[in-house]
Amino acid sequence: MIELRGIRRDYGNFSLTADLQIDAHELLTLFGESGSGKTTILRLIAGFERPDSGQILVGGRAVTGLPPERREIGYVFQDYTLFPHLSVGKNIAYGLRVQKVPAEARVRRVRELLDLTELAGFEDRAVSTLSGGEQQRVALARALAPSPKALLLDEPFSAIDTERRGSLRRHLLNIQRTLQIPTVFVTHSRTEALYLSDRLVIMRDGAIVESGVPRDIYERPKTLYTARFTGSANTFTHEKLKRLPEHWLDGPVPTEGTGDQDAPIAVLRPEKFEFTGPGQSGPDGGCLEGQIRHVGYFGSYCLYIVETELGELDVQEEPGCSIGQTVRLCCPAGSIHLLG
Amino acid sequence: MSSSRRAPVLISVIFLAVILPPVLTVLGAGFASDTAGVWAGQVQSILNRPSTWRSLRFSILQAAVSAALSVAVAVPGAYLMSHYRFRGRQIIQSLSLVPFVMPSLIVILAVIGFYGRAGLLGRLFGGDLTFVYSGVGIIIAHTMFNISVALRIIAGGWMQVDERYRWVSASLGERPVSRLLHLHLPLITPSLVSAFIIVFLYCFVSFGVVLVFGGVRYATLEVRIFQEMFTNLNLTGAGTLAALQLAVAGLLVSLIQYLTRKKGAGTVRSGRRFHARRWNELARPARALAVLYWAAVGMFLFAPLLTVVVRAFTWNGGFSLISFRALFGGSVGTREVSEIMQAQLPEILMTSLGMATLSALASSSLAYLCARSLRDHLPGWLDTVLTMPLAISGVTLSLGLRLLLFGIVPELALIVMAQSVMAFPLVFRNMRGHLRALPTRYLETGRSLGARPVHLLWTVEVPVLWRGLVNTFAFAFAVSLADFTSVLTIGRGRIVTFPIAMYRLIGFQSFDVALALGVVYMVFVGLIFFVVDITSVQREEAGL
Known part of the structure; x- marks a missing residue:
């Protein structure tokens, strides 16, 4: 030792x-x-x-x-x-x-x-x-x-x-x-x-x-530094978190702090997202709609940049979608991790 | 860390403890024996002499011109050496060092024999050439000595410049000439400056060349110190001149350093990526120019030395061994040659060899210790301290050691001390360069495998650095073997080495025998270098 x-x-x-x-x-x-x-x-x-x-x-x-x-x-x-x-x-x-x-x-x-x-x-x-x-x-x-x-x-x-x-x-x-x-x-x-x-x-x-x-x-x-350093991560401020389905989070939304309102307090890994067809709802209901802005091809998967009402999100999904396509994003319950 | 913080201080303290006492002894000489009033009067009379100031002016002028010439001649060579691989590169590097390790007296004989009255040049172009018997001769000899020094320093500096800068510049469309001026020049300014300073100091305190060449009109301060001490027996005078010399050297060097530093010429340390290009990447006209350049430099350095050899074998216009016969036990006129030299040849050989070996051992092992403990961190001020012996003249240091320790320490040991201190700055630089072959990581690896520092020294450091160590040792050896100043100043003629014997022969006007002795010396040094080179290659091949 x-x-x-x-x-x-x-x-x-x-x-x-x-x-x-x-x-x-x-x-x-x-x-x-x-x-x-x-x-x-x-x-x-x-x-x-x-x-x-x-x-x-x-x-x-x-x-x-x-x-x-x-x-x-x-x-x-x-x-x-x-x-x-x-x-x-x-x-x-x-x-x-x-x-x-x-x-x-x-x-x-x-x-x-x-x-x-x-x-x-x-x-x-x-x-x-x-x-x-x-x-x-x-x-x-x-x-x-x-x-x-x-x-x-x-x-x-x-x-x-x-x-x-x-x-x-x-x-x-x-x-x-x-x-x-x-x-x-x-x-x-x-x-x-x-x-x-x-x-x-x-x-x-x-x-x-x-x-x-x-x-x-x-x-x-525990920290944003770790989250970003260990892989790509979508980050959310307090304000944005409140606009997401509550069950996506792995804990209760914290009460508004006194700190920097623009500081991200939660992260979501791109591979947690899934594309679901229009009309379909996600496994636990509640989805985000968005448009694909960029496709990064990595062989076994693609990294899509999707424009949503919450801003641009990174999504890792199977290849097949193209730029301009409208997609619905869902993720399993507890996917968004609250830092700290 | 604490040890690396301590090392610079410790080294400088020890170093100063060796250098300062003898120097201070000379500077304060006369002060102790005279009353203050008498002393001050003597100092004033020295300073009032016009000859003092004439010598000072001449010292500065010839040193500046010699240094500027050496640097200017060396720059193209340094560029070629540092940027291209070509056949004979290593040989050129070794050959260029030959004049530097020759005793000053041989170089003088060579310069006179080539440029002088009845010299080769005179015979080729006719006419009675006398320019060499003035400051010009001194400058020619100094430039011959120092081209290799400038070449090494500048090429070394150029090799430190990251090659990728060139690629960036080229990719931005910069033309070679503009690149040379705007990219290379600022980057190599530090090495140009340090080459200039080192050569300047060498010439400023030059002794042998001026002693034989200059006569009374062209004396440097260095020669005046010697004359004041041993001809006029004026201790105070010698001390005053030494102080003046030291002050001016210090002032000029600081001034140059200040001026160039202000221009923002920072040291370049980034990347250190370097690839020498192939010779045939050079355009054909440029290649022709390069060959012409090397030929010209070669002529300048070796044609005079060759005349030494030719003349030594010539008598009355034909080949003859008469000078050598005289040297090996013959006589000149009515006097035995050994009587003129005041020693037998084998004795001269043994004395020279023994002292040079001891001095080289001392200076190279000291240089190794210093370079090793300072390898990661050499503060600028310490670099200056360690370069100090260049500015402190050989005469001053030797004189100081003699005044301080004569009768306590044997003369031979004093000479060895003086020689190793004088050789230290260049030996140290040399060693530092070689040490790069062994990054600290190797030593750390060894230690993590359980090897103590002493064990590492024998199992890793010495074998890996073998070539560099031998190379540095050989360099230190040659410099000490060629030393004339300290042997003359400390030995006062009782200790006879090659240069002293040569000096006596010249003084007796037996130039031919002196030339023969010069040839013997060259063969001797050549042989040693050859043996050293062969053995170090063999060792390397044997994987030792």
């Missing part, structure tokens, strides 16, 4: 605060815009930077004052950073050599990791001859070789082609499930964040905004 207790780190123009627990078998994703402090948290855990205050514990041991080399935490950088002067095998064996693992055991362990990362046969290759994905797997194998107490991954797939990412992600998941070590993953890819994580931590401006399992975060975000 990794624990961050009351961490503060001040850079003058940016400060970071964090309280966080990562469970023993958990894959936790730090997700947020660039500059939100995701990587800083990784670097603090790894020991590349020291907090101004607070404590970091790994497996119950306080490591706050320890240099990185005494923390036993694996770290994988975005651009692999394989040592250019060492072969694949020697890169993987680097940490074992440091630990003075006997040659025989070292060879065995390197074999294990080559198998685990599906790189068998690559042992003597020069790292410069590998593809991006292969290099990334070597970097992962190297980090895992000394059996670290935790694994930290800083946007490990961002330098890799989109097509290759899928298999690498599955790979990472398999390895993490097999080894069962606490893993922290930094990304700003929404797909990666939702797909990989046991738990998702949303960060903004150096602070943790909220955390939870991906589904909760996606469907019931």
Whole structure:
């Protein structure tokens, strides 16, 4: 388990605060815009930077004052950073050599990791001859070789082609499930964040905004920032909410606050909408009428922009409708999520 | 973070602690031994001498002209080096450094041999050429020395300019000439300025060239300090001149920096994306011009040096080894050559080699330590502090070390100290460049795998940086081997290295033997560079 207790780190123009627990078998994703402090948290855990205050514990041991080399935490950088002067095998064996693992055991362990990362046969290759994905797997194998107490991954797939990412992600998941070590993953890819994580931590401006399992975060975000960052979202102000069928909401419309009347207080994901034919009513009655203004084609679905009396709404539906067409929008009860 | 905040302060404190005491000793020299009134009088008499101001004017003038020439000649080369890949690029880069690592005395012999009375140029075009025995000769020699320095700095600056700017400019329809003026020029101004300043300082405090060349009329302040100290035995005079020199150098450099900074020439650090284009992407006429340019620069740098070699093998108009025979145990007239040099050749060789090795070890390992701890954050003020030895003349520093530590520390060690401090600024720059081959992430990865910093040094840093380290070491070695100033100032003739022996031979008018010694020196340095190059390539191929 990794624990961050009351961490503060001040850079003058940016400060970071964090309280966080990562469970023993958990894959936790730090997700947020660039500059939100995701990587800083990784670097603090790894020991590349020291907090101004607070404590970091790994497996119950306080490591706050320890240099990185005494923390036993694996770290994988975005651009692999394989040592250019060492072969694949020697890169993987680097940490074992440091630990003075006997040659025989070292060879065995390197074999294990080559198998685990599906790189068998690559042992003597020069790292410069590998593809991006292969290099990334070597970097992962190297980090895992000394059996670290935790694994930290800083946007490990961002330098890799989109097509290759899928298999690498599955790979990472398999390895993490097999080894069962606490893993922290930094990304700003929404797909990666939702797909990989046991738990998702949303960060903004150096602070943790909220955390939870991906589904909760996606469907019931606490903040507008989270809602928008995890996917596209139609937003509604208090004024607009009152004009919608009440049962669309997942709670009672709050009494008018004193805050900003133009601030959205509820969100609706585009895929919740359904088109219903004219005359037909939705599953629970009550529909919105509108006209299609734009069609974005994504293969298995389309993203329509529909002009309604409440303004433009994003709707994700099957392909088939065209611009100018009049449609009726319905959605199941409780689809609109009230923030907070 | 705290360590990176501390490092600049710590480094500058140590650095100043090494430099300031000797310099202050020279500046305040005479003050301690005389009463204040006598001292002030002496200072005034030095400052009232017209020759002092004449020297100052000449120092500034020749340095400014030499620096402007070096930069102007280097710009096209820097453009080619930084933008195109062509065969021989690496060789040009190495060759251009040759004059810089030659002792000043060889360059002087070369310049005289080529441009001087009865020189090659005179023989080709007829007539009695005498222009070289004036400030012009000094400027020619200085430019020969410093073209490579300017070339390196400017090409380095140009390579930092993100290539995508060019694409953007081209996509907006900008023509190459306009692009050069409006895009490249502002972006490389910082490196042009820093090249100018560094070359200016080198020439401003130049010693050997002026000592042999200038005579009394064309003396720089640097030479005057030396004369005041050792010929006139006037400590106060030497101190006053050193203070004047330091003040003027500091003032001029700050002025240049201020003026260029005001123009808003910020440093460009974005992207660092860079692709050298292929040679044949250059239009045919431009290619011809480029070849012509390299040929001209090559002639300028090497034709004089070649005359050194040719002359060393010539006697009475024909090929002869007579100068070499004299050098290896012969005599000139009635005097043994070893007697003129005041040392045997093997002894000179050993002394030169030993001291240069020690100095290079000291300066390159110091440079490595500094460059490494400052790699992410080099504040502007610290860059200035670390460049200071360029502005503090070699004579002043050496003199100060001698005054301060003579009798306490052996002369050899003092010379090594002076040499490594003097070489530091360029060695440091060199090292910083090489360090880019090893991003911090590599070290962090190593540490996250459990390697301690010392372990990382041997398993990652040294192997990855091997070529760069060897390269920097070789550079520091060559610079120290060529050093004339500190050996002469501290050793006072008791310690004989190549340049000192050459100086004595020239003083005795045995130019031919001096030329032969010059050839031996060139072969010697060439051999060392060759060995260093071969071994570093072999090591790299062996994956070490």
